[in-house]
Amino acid sequence: MSSITIAPLPSTAGLPIQKETTAGNYFVSNYPPFAFWKAEDVPVFEKSLEQAPTENVPLGLYVHIPFCRKRCHFCYFRVYTDKNADDIRGYIEAVLSELRDYVSRPALVDRKPKFIYFGGGTPSYLSPDQIRLLTDGMKALLPWDDATEITFEGEPGTLTDHKLRAIRETGVTRLSLGIEHFDDHILEINGRAHRSKEVLRAYAFAREIGFPQINIDLIAGMVEETEEKWRETVAKAVELQPDSVTIYQMEVPYNTGIYRQMKAEGHLIAPVADWETKRRWVNQAFGEFEKRGYTVTSTTTVVKNPELVHFEYRKGLFSGADILSVGVASFGHLNGVHYQNQHDFQPYVEAVQSGRLPLHRAYVVPPDEKLLREFILQLKLGSVFIAPFVEKFGRDPRVEFAIPLESLKRLGFLIETEDKITLNRDGLLQVDRLLQEFFKPEHRTGRYA
Numbered sequence: 001m002s003s004i005t006i007a008p009l010p011s012t013a014g015l016p017i018q019k020e021t022t023a024g025n026y027f028v029s030n031y032p033p034f035a036f037w038k039a040e041d042v043p044v045f046e047k048s049l050e051q052a053p054t055e056n057v058p059l060g061l062y063v064h065i066p067f068c069r070k071r072c073h074f075c076y077f078r079v080y081t082d083k084n085a086d087d088i089r090g091y092i093e094a095v096l097s098e099l100r101d102y103v104s105r106p107a108l109v110d111r112k113p114k115f116i117y118f119g120g121g122t123p124s125y126l127s128p129d130q131i132r133l134l135t136d137g138m139k140a141l142l143p144w145d146d147a148t149e150i151t152f153e154g155e156p157g158t159l160t161d162h163k164l165r166a167i168r169e170t171g172v173t174r175l176s177l178g179i180e181h182f183d184d185h186i187l188e189i190n191g192r193a194h195r196s197k198e199v200l201r202a203y204a205f206a207r208e209i210g211f212p213q214i215n216i217d218l219i220a221g222m223v224e225e226t227e228e229k230w231r232e233t234v235a236k237a238v239e240l241q242p243d244s245v246t247i248y249q250m251e252v253p254y255n256t257g258i259y260r261q262m263k264a265e266g267h268l269i270a271p272v273a274d275w276e277t278k279r280r281w282v283n284q285a286f287g288e289f290e291k292r293g294y295t296v297t298s299t300t301t302v303v304k305n306p307e308l309v310h311f312e313y314r315k316g317l318f319s320g321a322d323i324l325s326v327g328v329a330s331f332g333h334l335n336g337v338h339y340q341n342q343h344d345f346q347p348y349v350e351a352v353q354s355g356r357l358p359l360h361r362a363y364v365v366p367p368d369e370k371l372l373r374e375f376i377l378q379l380k381l382g383s384v385f386i387a388p389f390v391e392k393f394g395r396d397p398r399v400e401f402a403i404p405l406e407s408l409k410r411l412g413f414l415i416e417t418e419d420k421i422t423l424n425r426d427g428l429l430q431v432d433r434l435l436q437e438f439f440k441p442e443h444r445t446g447r448y449a
């Protein structure tokens with residue numbers, strides 16, 4: 001491992017720099033962090049559903065499928081590995097009832113989703129019949145004919161030829177395969193359910209069936225990762241020629257099996273590579289794909305043809321689209337309010353069965369935070385264009401965020417040109433820690449990888 005250390009940021013919050021991987025979340029997926037969403041804001045969210053939507057705000061739909069064959073040791077999602085066919089059927093019926101409740105509200109009436117995302121968990125854990133039951137029910141409530149991108153996440157070991165055909169027949173345009181690694185020992189030691197043979201078979205089937213886009217997910221820095229194994233994994237990923245690749249840097253949140261083991265053994269440092277090494281591995285992977293003509297389009301993604309691959313869900317999430325989100329623990333955003341559902345299976349199903357929306361917490365975005373939220377999230381794409389912000393908010397982000405921007409420029413992570421603010425590769429690969437510089441002081445979490 002390299003001994004170079006990252007220069008500390010002159011942070012206004014005085015947050016510590018961490019080189020080693022310790023427990024906690026580093027990945028910024030929304031703003032403000034979920035810890036600041038509150039049950040007290042739920043009535044405001046419910047009231048907002050009685051108002052008409054804001055003109056020209058697109059609608060997306062997210063469906064959470066919380067089932068998996070096995071719990072990966074690094075997993076921090078709400079997943080269930082013990083549900084039988086009756087439980088799953090009950091869950092699908094609950095999701096459809098929840099959707100039915102929403103579509104009659106003024107905020108949703110007569111709207112159609114522009115993009116749809118099936119996430120989890122493992123959506124491909126569902127059988128072909130269950131997939132049809134769910135998607136036919138959804139289409140009857142909220143037609144899909146305006147949707148330009150429909151994503152379905154799949155775990156390779158669950159994807160038979162028959163199931164892949166059923167998924168494609170529903171209209172899915174983008175299959176996202178959770179491969180994570182190609183080395184069987186690494187997959188096993190990290191608790192993944194699939195092996196590399198299943199990856200290759202599922203990928204070949206999916207290509208044969210003709211999904212318009214196939215994304216593959218990889219993780220840099222899993223337990224027992226080595227230079228050699230990472231290089232081999234990248235080489236195999238390149239060989240598949242996917243339409244896009246998403247590469248995460250391994251993190252070890254508190255609710256993971258890895259953290260529980262660390263705690264039991266009294267370790268503060270996680271048994272995975274340090275942050276510098278993970279960034280170097282992601283950069284190496286980006287470089288290999290760039291040599292083949294791919295384009296880096298965010299801190300985690302490379303894309304074969306940016307003209308064809310748009311990531312509509314991410315674009316919507318990052319630019320204030322309405323996202324109607326259904327299913328246990330899912331989070332969405334409607335009429336300026338963020339919300340998250342009940343995060344346990346039984347309370348979720350019972351709430352829906354008793355005719356209530358299964359809401360857990362919400363966050364009313366104050367007017368001054370809208371620009372901040374979109375700026376923070378869009379910086380994860382590597383560049384923020386100034387004109388759309390000025391047009392949408394009447395404010396210039398270069399003026400709003402002059403102090404943190406100056407800090408990042410001084411440290412050589414960022415450049416400003418007439419029309420945009422751009423992170424260089426070094427900045428892009430550690431954007432999640434740099435973003436804390438833009439957070440309101442009360443929203444800083446102290447996690448600073």
Ligand code: SF4
Nearest residue numbers: 068071072075120121
């Ligand atoms: S497949 Fe994904 S959601 Fe399921 S346990 Fe593994 S990491 Fe978690």
